[in-house]
Amino acid sequence: MTIAFLFILLFVLIFIGTPIAVALGLSSILTILFFSNDSLASIALKFFEAQSEHYTLLAIPFFILSSAFLSTGGVARRLIDFAIATVGHVKGGLAMASVLACMLFAAVSGSSPATVAAIGTIVIAGMVRAKYPESFAAGVITTSGTLGILIPPSIVMLVYAAATEVSAARMFEAGFIPGLMMGTLLMIVIYIVARIKGLPSLPFPGIKHLLKSGWVALGGMMLIFIVLGSIYGGIASPTEAASVAAVYAFIVSVYGYRDIGPLKNSPWRKDGESLAIATLRGIAQFPQAMGMSIFDKEVRKVIMDGAKVSIMLLFIIGNAMLFAHVLTTERIPHIIAEAITQWGLPVWGFLIIVNILLLAAGNFMEPSAILLIMAPILFPIATQMGIDPIHLGIIMVVNMEIGMLTPPVGLNLFVTSGITGRSMGWVIKSVLPWMLLMLFFLMLITYIPQISLFLPEYLDSLRQAGG
Amino acid sequence: MVNIIHKLEENIIALLLVAMTLLVFFETILRFFFGTGLIWAEELTLHLSAWLVLFGASYGLRVGAHIGVDFLVKKLPDATQRIVTSIMLSMALVYCGLFIYGAWVYLSKMHQIDIPMEDIEIPLWIAHSILLIGFVLFAIRLLEIGYRVIKGEQTRLKIHDEAEESLHLKEELESTPLGGSAK
Amino acid sequence: PVTIKFSHVVAENTPKGQMANEFKRLVEANEKLKDKVVVEVYPNSQLFGDNKVLEAMLLGDVQIAAPSLSKFKKYTKQLQLFDLPFLFKDMAAAEKFQQGPEGQELLNAMKKKGLVGLGYLHNGMKQLSASNPLRVPADAAKQKFRIMSSDVLVEQFEAVKAVPVKKPFSEVFTLLQTKAIDGQENTWSNIYSKKFFEVQPYITESNHGLLDYMVVTSEEFWSGLDKDVQAELKTAMDKAIALGNKVAAEKAESDKKTIAESGRSEIIELSDEDRQKWVDIMKPVWKKFEKEVGAENIAAAQKAGE
Numbered sequence A: 001m002t003i004a005f006l007f008i009l010l011f012v013l014i015f016i017g018t019p020i021a022v023a024l025g026l027s028s029i030l031t032i033l034f035f036s037n038d039s040l041a042s043i044a045l046k047f048f049e050a051q052s053e054h055y056t057l058l059a060i061p062f063f064i065l066s067s068a069f070l071s072t073g074g075v076a077r078r079l080i081d082f083a084i085a086t087v088g089h090v091k092g093g094l095a096m097a098s099v100l101a102c103m104l105f106a107a108v109s110g111s112s113p114a115t116v117a118a119i120g121t122i123v124i125a126g127m128v129r130a131k132y133p134e135s136f137a138a139g140v141i142t143t144s145g146t147l148g149i150l151i152p153p154s155i156v157m158l159v160y161a162a163a164t165e166v167s168a169a170r171m172f173e174a175g176f177i178p179g180l181m182m183g184t185l186l187m188i189v190i191y192i193v194a195r196i197k198g199l200p201s202l203p204f205p206g207i208k209h210l211l212k213s214g215w216v217a218l219g220g221m222m223l224i225f226i227v228l229g230s231i232y233g234g235i236a237s238p239t240e241a242a243s244v245a246a247v248y249a250f251i252v253s254v255y256g257y258r259d260i261g262p263l264k265n266s267p268w269r270k271d272g273e274s275l276a277i278a279t280l281r282g283i284a285q286f287p288q289a290m291g292m293s294i295f296d297k298e299v300r301k302v303i304m305d306g307a308k309v310s311i312m313l314l315f316i317i318g319n320a321m322l323f324a325h326v327l328t329t330e331r332i333p334h335i336i337a338e339a340i341t342q343w344g345l346p347v348w349g350f351l352i353i354v355n356i357l358l359l360a361a362g363n364f365m366e367p368s369a370i371l372l373i374m375a376p377i378l379f380p381i382a383t384q385m386g387i388d389p390i391h392l393g394i395i396m397v398v399n400m401e402i403g404m405l406t407p408p409v410g411l412n413l414f415v416t417s418g419i420t421g422r423s424m425g426w427v428i429k430s431v432l433p434w435m436l437l438m439l440f441f442l443m444l445i446t447y448i449p450q451i452s453l454f455l456p457e458y459l460d461s462l463r464q465a466g467g
Numbered sequence B: 001m002v003n004i005i006h007k008l009e010e011n012i013i014a015l016l017l018v019a020m021t022l023l024v025f026f027e028t029i030l031r032f033f034f035g036t037g038l039i040w041a042e043e044l045t046l047h048l049s050a051w052l053v054l055f056g057a058s059y060g061l062r063v064g065a066h067i068g069v070d071f072l073v074k075k076l077p078d079a080t081q082r083i084v085t086s087i088m089l090s091m092a093l094v095y096c097g098l099f100i101y102g103a104w105v106y107l108s109k110m111h112q113i114d115i116p117m118e119d120i121e122i123p124l125w126i127a128h129s130i131l132l133i134g135f136v137l138f139a140i141r142l143l144e145i146g147y148r149v150i151k152g153e154q155t156r157l158k159i160h161d162e163a164e165e166s167l168h169l170k171e172e173l174e175s176t177p178l179g180g181s182a183k
Numbered sequence C: 001p002v003t004i005k006f007s008h009v010v011a012e013n014t015p016k017g018q019m020a021n022e023f024k025r026l027v028e029a030n031e032k033l034k035d036k037v038v039v040e041v042y043p044n045s046q047l048f049g050d051n052k053v054l055e056a057m058l059l060g061d062v063q064i065a066a067p068s069l070s071k072f073k074k075y076t077k078q079l080q081l082f083d084l085p086f087l088f089k090d091m092a093a094a095e096k097f098q099q100g101p102e103g104q105e106l107l108n109a110m111k112k113k114g115l116v117g118l119g120y121l122h123n124g125m126k127q128l129s130a131s132n133p134l135r136v137p138a139d140a141a142k143q144k145f146r147i148m149s150s151d152v153l154v155e156q157f158e159a160v161k162a163v164p165v166k167k168p169f170s171e172v173f174t175l176l177q178t179k180a181i182d183g184q185e186n187t188w189s190n191i192y193s194k195k196f197f198e199v200q201p202y203i204t205e206s207n208h209g210l211l212d213y214m215v216v217t218s219e220e221f222w223s224g225l226d227k228d229v230q231a232e233l234k235t236a237m238d239k240a241i242a243l244g245n246k247v248a249a250e251k252a253e254s255d256k257k258t259i260a261e262s263g264r265s266e267i268i269e270l271s272d273e274d275r276q277k278w279v280d281i282m283k284p285v286w287k288k289f290e291k292e293v294g295a296e297n298i299a300a301a302q303k304a305g306e
């Protein structure tokens, strides 16, 4: 009865267009009011606790902020240049380069649609010009864009870590190999298709150009080293590393790349300027850039964009904690777990159900919302069945990736439709063959836990050996 | 006037986000390079974050930052959309009302008992007052939207669209070719 | 019937968890409390964390909780007494003081703020763990130690020229693992259950401080009970606490043994002479808190160890 009330109310509220945060919060409060004797004051207290007692959650606004600074067109262009220089000369190379560019961009950004938009805008047009079928180009990009949430840093993983109290650092470690694997898988399939269909390749630009484009793209790619380096170098916890990433991203985009901010039209070295003078000017510009950024319109816009997404996510999370609170006090995961044990479902059977549930949810909701509703239910059951919580997390993330490709709510589909100007139906058709590949990949991830667990466990053993 | 309030609102939000980021950043630097810590930093950061979210929730309504599912509502004829949205807004107001009442009782109790924060000498009820302020602001914004829906200026809630947002990257990439900014 | 919500933050198999369940069992088995009192136990921070549970208690939504003694800082300065370094020689001394007149009086230290103590629950004596061996106080100089929020603990580490760092429990493991923080202080059971021994190669058996809990209830709730119900509940609570304390003592012993056998960290035993060096350097901290915690309480605590 209580369960039915909670879920029916939640879904009715969601489908009449209530913001997810309010829907989660209101359905929880009303359930508490009708079915238990907690006071509204203690619900308010609980809500404030959710907002002010979870230090690890702070990584979310920090990573969003760093993502906002680095998710600019300039960074995307530099990464694409480097990717094309690396694999552009292989058959089907431009398509493979697009996948690589998506992987690189995924390593600085935590969002999938942003990856599709940033990389897709340039490379889809480029591939069409190089005589690739447009639907092939669109399909590749829409699919590889989903890597944004699998390759760390990933906002979705942080949300999972928040919902289950699993270590965010370990989730990031766990996403690394699956991310590389999915990228490689896509490239292999592209290569095979390229051989069969005779898709074009570009001439090799030379080692010098390769190194130069790598150097230029380094500023963005460094982010992942900064994050992992400051965690493993004994400098910072994951939350603190996120704040370091945010400050780094700000400095790189405002001072290093100068795509935005007060130094926008001031090159590192002016025509005819001597190296010494350019260096001195560069040093003097640093405090100037930092100071003037306070009043800079573009910097401010990036901060407000970051704030908007952070507020919205943290507000949902606070309400989702009320929801999870109702779930646990009503012992809902417990009841479901008991039912499943009674069916005598084996682990593989349970995992099939998990995937079906998540894929179904992925059809009409966004990743963070799904995770916050489903993780508190699935997590305790999985732990009871001996499934590693990190493995479960990666399974959920890959499901969320597929969810971004399925109608009616598929963020990547919307973006591709937007950048190609094609209909949703056309985009869905172009993605379909790749979706089969994704389902195959999901099977691999689901039934070979080692793909996800190898790296975090290996790093653990290294740390122990090191003392 | 409205513009000044909006500017002020945005400045407060930006300040809160930047302050908490820098606080954690400097605390890390201080510990690693200078071997010292700030005992009060954790509590302050967490409260800045709570203020950011609770103060910012109503801002989120104004700029349409909240996530929702609107593909069903979108399909309805305008008049029906307005009715459904009004129902939705009333439900959201109930949500605010319950929180406002709960926050009021909670804060009064804390005021009466008179206890401070853990590491900072500020009364707890002041540090947590954003709970009340935030939901009052949220309710005001809901009423504002409701007024526009009744007048027919708006048929449904503006919500965050990550896909649409990402498409700005497209415009940016198409309008500004990579120029002299790179080395 | 009256519902008692007992909210705590640990698992059901811990000493505190077992104590809570035992209390529930005793109340249910008591003929005189039948149909009058219902106990609901909420483990694992299901209801509230340690920082907010007391506020919820004041709002009347939680009736019993057992946070660690340092958590009462907002409500009274007196209980800082229990944080003072080397105040108790061993757990027997702590127990003796807590059961004595001064200890019992301290249960009422928060009456003005609406909280009353029902008893003390042991966790154990604190040890120092670190990535470097700590034998004499000079070994701790410049090292960063994670502490709970407590003015006494800040002073305690500053006395040995170490750096106290406050970080939430959720971050501590990673920080210790990557050596961003050098050490921490905790009881054997916490060092074991939080897996700190896996990332801290040295543990000094310093027994330098006490980490205990106070079982508290709301004054308004407690005084509103019938006198006979109140008495029966108090008896049940005393029995439950006795069981919890017994489990805690056994657990401290067995966890210490498991850690020693794991080979993950070396346990450093202090010679009497070295231990005295730690005592000499940390004891002056007492003076700074004498006014707040009461000189007579300090005296009584010391006497309990004689």
Ligand code: NA
Pocket (backbone or CB within 6 Å): A105, A106, A107, A108, A109, A110, A111, A147, A148, A149, A150, A151, A152, A153, A154
């Ligand atoms: Na990413």
Ligand code: NA
Pocket (backbone or CB within 6 Å): A362, A363, A364, A365, A402, A403, A404, A405, A406, A407, A408, A409, A410, A411
């Ligand atoms: Na979908």
